[in-house]
Amino acid sequence: MKPFILTLAVSAMIPGANIAAEEIMVTTNNTALVLDVADNGRLYQKYLGKKLRNAAEYKAIPNAAEAYITHGMEDYYEPALHINHADGNPSTLLTYVSHTAGAQPDGSTLTTVTLTDKEYSDRVKLFYQAYPETDIIKSWSEITNGEKKPVELEKYASSMLHFNAPAYYLTQYNGDWASEVNATELPLSFGKKELDTKLGARANMFVSPIFQVSLGESATEDAGDVLVGTLGWTGNFRFTFEVDHQGALRVISGINPYFSKRTLAKGETFTTPEFIFTLSNEGRGKASRNFHDWARKYQLNKGDETRMTLLNNWEATYFDFDEEKLKKLIGEARDLGVDMFLLDDGWFANKYPRKGDTQGLGDWEETADKLPNGIGALTEEARRCGVKFGLWIEPEMVNPRSELYEQHKDWVITLPNRDEYYFRNQLVLDLSNPEVQDYVFGVVDKLKTKYPDIAFFKWDCNSPITNIYSNYEKMNQSHLYVDYVRGLYKVLDRIKAKYPGLMMMMCSGGGGRSDYEGLKYFTEFWPSDNTDPVERLYIQWGFSQIFPAKTLCAHVTTWNSSAPVKFRTNVAMMGKLGFDLKLDDMNKDEVEYCKRAIRNYNVLKPIILEGDQYRLVSPYSGEHTSTMYVGKNDGDAVVFTFDIYPRYKQSIHRSEAQLRMKGLNPAATYRVTEIDRTDGKDRQIGEYSGDYLMTVGLPLFTLNRLTSRVFTVNKL
Numbered sequence: 105m106k107p108f109i110l111t112l113a114v115s116a117m118i119p120g121a122n123i124a125a126e127e128i129m130v131t132t133n134n135t136a137l138v139l140d141v142a143d144n145g146r147l148y149q150k151y152l153g154k155k156l157r158n159a160a161e162y163k164a165i166p167n168a169a170e171a172y173i174t175h176g177m178e179d180y181y182e183p184a185l186h187i188n189h190a191d192g193n194p195s196t197l198l199t200y201v202s203h204t205a206g207a208q209p210d211g212s213t214l215t216t217v218t219l220t221d222k223e224y225s226d227r228v229k230l231f232y233q234a235y236p237e238t239d240i241i242k243s244w245s246e247i248t249n250g251e252k253k254p255v256e257l258e259k260y261a262s263s264m265l266h267f268n269a270p271a272y273y274l275t276q277y278n279g280d281w282a283s284e285v286n287a288t289e290l291p292l293s294f295g296k297k298e299l300d301t302k303l304g305a306r307a308n309m310f311v312s313p314i315f316q317v318s319l320g321e322s323a324t325e326d327a328g329d330v331l332v333g334t335l336g337w338t339g340n341f342r343f344t345f346e347v348d349h350q351g352a353l354r355v356i357s358g359i360n361p362y363f364s365k366r367t368l369a370k371g372e373t374f375t376t377p378e379f380i381f382t383l384s385n386e387g388r389g390k391a392s393r394n395f396h397d398w399a400r401k402y403q404l405n406k407g408d409e410t411r412m413t414l415l416n417n418w419e420a421t422y423f424d425f426d427e428e429k430l431k432k433l434i435g436e437a438r439d440l441g442v443d444m445f446l447l448d449d450g451w452f453a454n455k456y457p458r459k460g461d462t463q464g465l466g467d468w469e470e471t472a473d474k475l476p477n478g479i480g481a482l483t484e485e486a487r488r489c490g491v492k493f494g495l496w497i498e499p500e501m502v503n504p505r506s507e508l509y510e511q512h513k514d515w516v517i518t519l520p521n522r523d524e525y526y527f528r529n530q531l532v533l534d535l536s537n538p539e540v541q542d543y544v545f546g547v548v549d550k551l552k553t554k555y556p557d558i559a560f561f562k563w564d565c566n567s568p569i570t571n572i573y574s575n576y577e578k579m580n581q582s583h584l585y586v587d588y589v590r591g592l593y594k595v596l597d598r599i600k601a602k603y604p605g606l607m608m609m610m611c612s613g614g615g616g617r618s619d620y621e622g623l624k625y626f627t628e629f630w631p632s633d634n635t636d637p638v639e640r641l642y643i644q645w646g647f648s649q650i651f652p653a654k655t656l657c658a659h660v661t662t663w664n665s666s667a668p669v670k671f672r673t674n675v676a677m678m679g680k681l682g683f684d685l686k687l688d689d690m691n692k693d694e695v696e697y698c699k700r701a702i703r704n705y706n707v708l709k710p711i712i713l714e715g716d717q718y719r720l721v722s723p724y725s726g727e728h729t730s731t732m733y734v735g736k737n738d739g740d741a742v743v744f745t746f747d748i749y750p751r752y753k754q755s756i757h758r759s760e761a762q763l764r765m766k767g768l769n770p771a772a773t774y775r776v777t778e779i780d781r782t783d784g785k786d787r788q789i790g791e792y793s794g795d796y797l798m799t800v801g802l803p804l805f806t807l808n809r810l811t812s813r814v815f816t817v818n819k820l
């Protein structure tokens with residue numbers, strides 16, 4: 105693909121003093137990032153904010169700070185770039201060389217600014233890709249060693265942005281296994297705050313690469329200036345937020361430089377991952393919708409396609425199954441009316457059969473005494489039942505009790521002279537080694553070749569990188585964290601090229617992987633092993649900040665069965681609906697309810713998966729929560745309401761309980777109907793203008809614990 109189909113502006117200038125001022129504009133429909141070359145030849149960020157009506161007026165704004173600050177010069181805070189040159193000099197001074205801006209085939213505009221260090225001939229390119237209608241900007245950098253000998257890259261941020269506001273509030277999304285993405289807001293004052301991960305493979309177990317910085321005041325769902333950013337990198341990331349002595353904030357995003365110094369050979373170029381951000385002037389809700397629209401259109405694998413409902417056997421059976429049990433479940437998938445049956449962990453290995461999580465990982469042949477007729481008998485049964493078949497794999501990992509470990513210890517990331525430390529009884533394979541990449545690709549390739557009917561993989565990754573040491577002879581140890589991820593992408597590129605139709609779930613012991621580079625390959629991800637529906641309301645709320653509903657796998661299970669099946673199902677209907685239980689876990693009425701709910705979901709899918717999401721009432725705010733989805737083009741909408749634990753005698757007539765909708769056309773009339781009821785009968789609520797529904801609202805919450813309701817809002 106040609107990089108530019110239309111070049112808008114090109115300029116080449118001699119770096120140095122007395123340079124003519126050069127303004128570089130990166131704009132979307134609502135946002136402008138203006139860079140400026142000053143008389144000293146250096147590149148400054150002049151402006152980042154709401155786009156001005158008159159572009160000529162950017163000239164009046166004084167330069168803010170150097171766009172990509174380097175180590176060793178006159179700045180006293182955290183730099184974006186630190187190069188140790190071949191002669192031992194640790195400083196870099198970048199001056200402007202040229203820039204280009206060109207329309208891309210997908211409608212975005214790519215601006216490239218080339219800078220150089222005159223003393224050393226090293227080159228830095230800063231890239232800004234702007235997506236006009238979704239107000240998303242991607243930024244990343246490329247660093248080239250122009251010296252005669254290798255240099256050492258100590259810090260190499262993808263992006264640096266500067267802000268000047270009276271106050272800053274950071275919202276971070278951190279947690280742990282089964283308690284992912286809890287939102288915490290804190291003010292940023294003088295000093296540095298870092299959000300980072302050092303876990304390597306299961307990188308986001310404690311913190312996801314999502315942040316929001318409110319500028320001035322804490323942004324609400326609908327109001328306030330807020331920067332929302334994420335890094336497209338399935339590995340260690342770091343976001344640095346530093347407020348200086350004058351109250352200016354810098355936001356530096358990129359790979360975590362922790363144990364990741366890069367040696368760059370002469371002439372070699374290092375490309376950093378994409379930092380993706382939006383700057384909303386209408387609060388967090390708009391920022392989320394920007395991300396959702398952008399992801400579905402430009403980033404997500406099969407972003408414009410729908411998603412399959414499924415029945416998964418993990419919580420239904422754990423490791424305890426055989427062909428007969430699975431065939432029964434495949435039949436249950438058909439009876440429920442879902443699109444696919446997904447076979448989870450426990451189907452493989454013979455010398456060390458996978459009967460628990462202590463052994464077998466790495467040996468990807470069916471366990472003969474569990475599945476004497478192989479996966480083929482199951483895909484055949486699925487075909488007979490008219491459902492698709494999906495399979496769980498964890499191809500990056502190995503149990504020490506496995507044939508793979510016995511044969512290929514050199515493929516394992518492990519310290520040669522120390523006791524091994526295990527996380528979930530397993531170790532990580534060394535994806536920096538091309539032989540291991542071939543092996544991991546081969547896991548998928550062999551299965552797909554033998555069983556072409558496999559329509560879906562759940563690709564798990566349950567361990568962080570422990571015992572960090574590559575036994576691959578060509579490895580520079582401090583390259584391992586980064587080269588691991590690059591090796592993973594090489595494998596995923598090959599899979600996507602060979603099997604373009606394949607859908608895949610990204611999973612990492614729950615939400616340990618949750619990033620937009622991964623989602624170029626995966627069609628969805630597993631947000632958490634915690635499927636308690638109340639917990640899920642928070643987890644889905646957290647991930648929805650940047651990820652659209654179609655990426656969020658949400659399964660109905662037996663966790664928290666004090667919540668009615670309807671409550672559990674309604675929570676899961678706000679994402680990519682699945683079930684992970686046996687029909688025996690429910691009574692007859694509940695099973696009938698689920699069948700109807702799946703039919704309802706199939707009708708609502710275009711609104712939930714493709715529409716605009718409005719988070720109406722936060723679960724963090726107390727007793728109730730509600731989210732609505734509005735179909736594109738002013739269309740129909742659906743509202744989900746949940747009463748979690750309403751207070752005794754709380755008045756549902758209080759204004760908070762009057763649920764105001766969003767995103768409707770004020771001039772249109774809508775019919776509001778409660779659907780998906782356990783009695784199977786729809787209940788007409790009434791007809792109202794969009795104006796009424798958004799200004800006055802309706803009392804859609806109840807005072808009953810663990811109650812959920814679904815309302816369609818149809819335009820008449």
Ligand code: GLA
Binds near residue numbers: 448461496612633
């Ligand atoms: C991880 C996943 C679960 C399940 C198990 C199987 O924990 O997150 O969904 O697949 O592995 O071992």
